[in-house]
Amino acid sequence: MVLELQKPRPIWQIMFSTHHTDVGLLYLITSLGFLFLGGALALAIRAELFLPGAQIIGDAMTFNRIFTVHGTTLIFLFIIPFASAVGNYYVPIMVRYKDMAYPKLNAIAFWMIPPGGALIWLGFADFTWYATPPYSIISAPGPAADMWIFGLKILGISSVLGAINFVVTILKCKHPDMSIGQVPLLAWSFLSSSLIILVAIPTFAAALLMLLTDRLGVSGFFNPAMGGDPIAYAHLFWFTFHPEVYVLVIPAIGMMYEIIPRFSRKPIYSYNSGVFAFVLLSIVGFSSWAHHMYATGMSFTEKTVFMVGTLAAVPASAMHVFNFVATMWNGRIKFLTPMMWSVGGIALFFSAGAGGVANAAMPLDFTTHDTYWVVGHFHLFVMGTIAFGSIGFFYYMFPYVTGRMYNETLGKVHFIMSFVGTVLVFFTQHVLGLYGMPRRIFDYPPIPEWIAMNQIATVGAMIIGVSMAIFLANMIYSSGKGKLANTEDPFGVGGKYYYPFEAKNPSH
Amino acid sequence: MGGHSNWPEWIYIGVVVALMVWVGAEAWEAERLVEHVPEDAETIIVTGQQWFWTFEHEDGTKEIGELHVEVGKAYKFEIVSTDVNHSFNIHDYVVLMDAIPGRVNTVWFAPTDAGTHDIQCREYCGLIHYNMRGTLIVEEPHS
Ligand code: HEM
Numbered sequence: 191m192v193l194e195l196q197k198p199r200p201i202w203q204i205m206f207s208t209h210h211t212d213v214g215l216l217y218l219i220t221s222l223g224f225l226f227l228g229g230a231l232a233l234a235i236r237a238e239l240f241l242p243g244a245q246i247i248g249d250a251m252t253f254n255r256i257f258t259v260h261g262t263t264l265i266f267l268f269i270i271p272f273a274s275a276v277g278n279y280y281v282p283i284m285v286r287y288k289d290m291a292y293p294k295l296n297a298i299a300f301w302m303i304p305p306g307g308a309l310i311w312l313g314f315a316d317f318t319w320y321a322t323p324p325y326s327i328i329s330a331p332g333p334a335a336d337m338w339i340f341g342l343k344i345l346g347i348s349s350v351l352g353a354i355n356f357v358v359t360i361l362k363c364k365h366p367d368m369s370i371g372q373v374p375l376l377a378w379s380f381l382s383s384s385l386i387i388l389v390a391i392p393t394f395a396a397a398l399l400m401l402l403t404d405r406l407g408v409s410g411f412f413n414p415a416m417g418g419d420p421i422a423y424a425h426l427f428w429f430t431f432h433p434e435v436y437v438l439v440i441p442a443i444g445m446m447y448e449i450i451p452r453f454s455r456k457p458i459y460s461y462n463s464g465v466f467a468f469v470l471l472s473i474v475g476f477s478s479w480a481h482h483m484y485a486t487g488m489s490f491t492e493k494t495v496f497m498v499g500t501l502a503a504v505p506a507s508a509m510h511v512f513n514f515v516a517t518m519w520n521g522r523i524k525f526l527t528p529m530m531w532s533v534g535g536i537a538l539f540f541s542a543g544a545g546g547v548a549n550a551a552m553p554l555d556f557t558t559h560d561t562y563w564v565v566g567h568f569h570l571f572v573m574g575t576i577a578f579g580s581i582g583f584f585y586y587m588f589p590y591v592t593g594r595m596y597n598e599t600l601g602k603v604h605f606i607m608s609f610v611g612t613v614l615v616f617f618t619q620h621v622l623g624l625y626g627m628p629r630r631i632f633d634y635p636p637i638p639e640w641i642a643m644n645q646i647a648t649v650g651a652m653i654i655g656v657s658m659a660i661f662l663a664n665m666i667y668s669s670g671k672g673k674l675a676n677t678e679d680p681f682g683v684g685g686k687y688y689y690p691f692e693a694k695n696p697s698h
Numbered sequence: 699m700g701g702h703s704n705w706p707e708w709i710y711i712g713v714v715v716a717l718m719v720w721v722g723a724e725a726w727e728a729e730r731l732v733e734h735v736p737e738d739a740e741t742i743i744v745t746g747q748q749w750f751w752t753f754e755h756e757d758g759t760k761e762i763g764e765l766h767v768e769v770g771k772a773y774k775f776e777i778v779s780t781d782v783n784h785s786f787n788i789h790d791y792v793v794l795m796d797a798i799p800g801r802v803n804t805v806w807f808a809p810t811d812a813g814t815h816d817i818q819c820r821e822y823c824g825l826i827h828y829n830m831r832g833t834l835i836v837e838e839p840h841s
Pocket residue numbers: 435436438439481482500501503504507542543544545546547549550551555558559560564567568571572576
């Protein structure tokens with residue numbers, strides 16, 4: 191299988207192309223660019239928190255802007271576009287179609303990302319990634335806040351367009367000889383996450399407009415001074431964004447479903463269980479949004495309902511872990527870079543889920559909510575699971591896209607350093623949360639435990655930072671000068687271990 | 699998609715489901731007990747505003763940034779905000795409740811030992827959120 195190896199072309203030919211692998215390449219480069227930009231902001235945050243007192247970021251306002259743009263960037267400009275990159279490259283091939291269903295729409299969806307990203311970065315808002323009213327209405331400085339709202343609006347539309355395209359490509363364009371039960375799990379992951387997007391995003395799209403008109407003073411949906419209710423926003427936001435966390439994680443799981451069987455040289459333990467877990471998660475994922483709102487003054491009954499909804503989604507996630515472990519069991523595992531990232535990602539996925547269960551249990555959440563515990567919890571997903579799955583998959587795609595091999599030793603060094611760094615940062619942050627340190631604070635009192643744990647976290651972050659520099663150097667050097675890859679089987683694992691059929695596309 | 703049997707996965711799912719039921723049941727029971735406010739609890743009105751806390755006791759006395767209470771009594775906090783969202787937190791006593799403009803949220807606690815504890819804001823509220831702190835002073839009973 192070759193992912194579009196062509197003679198080097200001028201960049202504008204790729205930019206104006208609507209072919210799925212060209213659009214995929216644009217998504218890939220954009221998302222990695224934002225990974226490094228957003229990562230740099232994270233290092234600034236960690237450096238600032240190394241000690242109490244102002245360190246490198248002079249004032250609280252700048253700090254608040256930095257963590258807001260950090261979170262917004264990595265979720266909307268790294269994780270989502272990276273998944274779209276992989277989907278663009280693989281989904282048409284997997285369903286044996288010549289391109290995405292709507293190639294022009296596909297290019298448009300991509301080209302909405304740079305302006306969306308530019309609005310967020312040029313504005314540099316300070317109201318956190320959930321823009322909570324009434325702060326975001328009466329207190330947050332413009333035009334940054336308004337630019338953020340417009341930026342998210344554009345990125346949301348891009349997501350919806352991309353989702354429509356994936357759903358139609360998979361359901362309507364798959365080869366007539368192929369049943370839906372033969373579509374590889376990676377493509378299934380895009381089908382499920384796209385369906386979630388289509389149901390979830392419109393709610394936030396509406397909330398964003400209401401926020402904007404509230405800011406303009408012409409409405410008061412969320413503004414108590416005008417008879418509105420900020421809690422209404424919290425419901426609308428989390429109705430979109432709890433399901434959205436599954437939108438983020440499901441494609442990464444799908445990527446692991448490509449890597450794990452291949453490098454274990456065994457078929458997937460249970461294809462049906464993988465499909466079932468994806469579908470189940472997409473449905474049950476809608477029953478838990480208000481677990482983010484236990485401390486807003488909800489009644490006991492409401493809290494109970496959302497706790498049950500949250501716990502009900504856990505078995506679906508746990509099924510994936512079982513499927514991966516059972517696939518590796520007795521396999522002839524080849525621990526090359528992509529496999530290391532996937533296995534590391536699964537271990538962190540499991541830990542993250544365990545922490546999530548603690549958050550979901552109502553009385554425990556009053557200890558963890560809005561402390562560093564929560565920061566640790568979701569970073570084990572977004573960094574530990576999603577970025578790990580994505581980076582591993584990037585190494586895996588690399589020879590197919592560039593025709594050259596990356597440096598394997600450096601790939602492993604990158605993994606080991608990132609894994610150690612991730613454990614140091616995010617496990618420590620769980621404990622820091624138990625000691626009561628609130629999130630989103632620019633400075634903290636000199637409590638000895640807080641200082642010690644912040645320092646461990648900062649050291650961990652710097653280790654990740656160094657490993658990412660190694661990654662960048664490896665990719666830049668290898669894409670031009672790496673040794674030529676055998677594109678039929680670059681990893682020497684054979685090719686027939688994973689699908690019920692051979693994925694081949696006559697037009698590639 | 700071989701013809702292998704799936705019973706290990708069913709057992710595993712059974713274990714996970716059982717664990718979730720157990721966590722849910724324990725959490726439900728614990729939360730039900732903690733939420734039951736004692737009849738004789740004294741009310742303290744807690745006002746959050748950018749970026750400090752004000753406390754008003756039943757007898758009308760007001761304190762800013764410091765809250766004095768006595769061992770052996772139960773207190774019910776009525777938490778309000780005059781501007782944006784905040785979250786009133788005494789971490790050592792697992793007291794946490796958002797202060798939301800337009801609403802009155804309640805939470806209660808009963809201090810057990812004399813001593814001082816940190817009060818902090820745990821919901822992002824802007825520029826000085828990081829320093830929206832206070833002190834809880836628990837004293838021996840006065841009489
Ligand atoms: C086993 C599955 C999971 C459970 C039980 C779970 C549970 C929870 C709970 C109860 C909270 C609220 C914590 C609080 O604010 O007090 C939370 C926060 C969060 N979770 Fe999860 N979660 C799970 C999976 C995920 C996944 C897969 C992701 C992301 C890909 C994720 C991302 C987040 C984020 C981003 C937050 C915090 C949002 C914020 O306050 O900024 N979670 N989770």
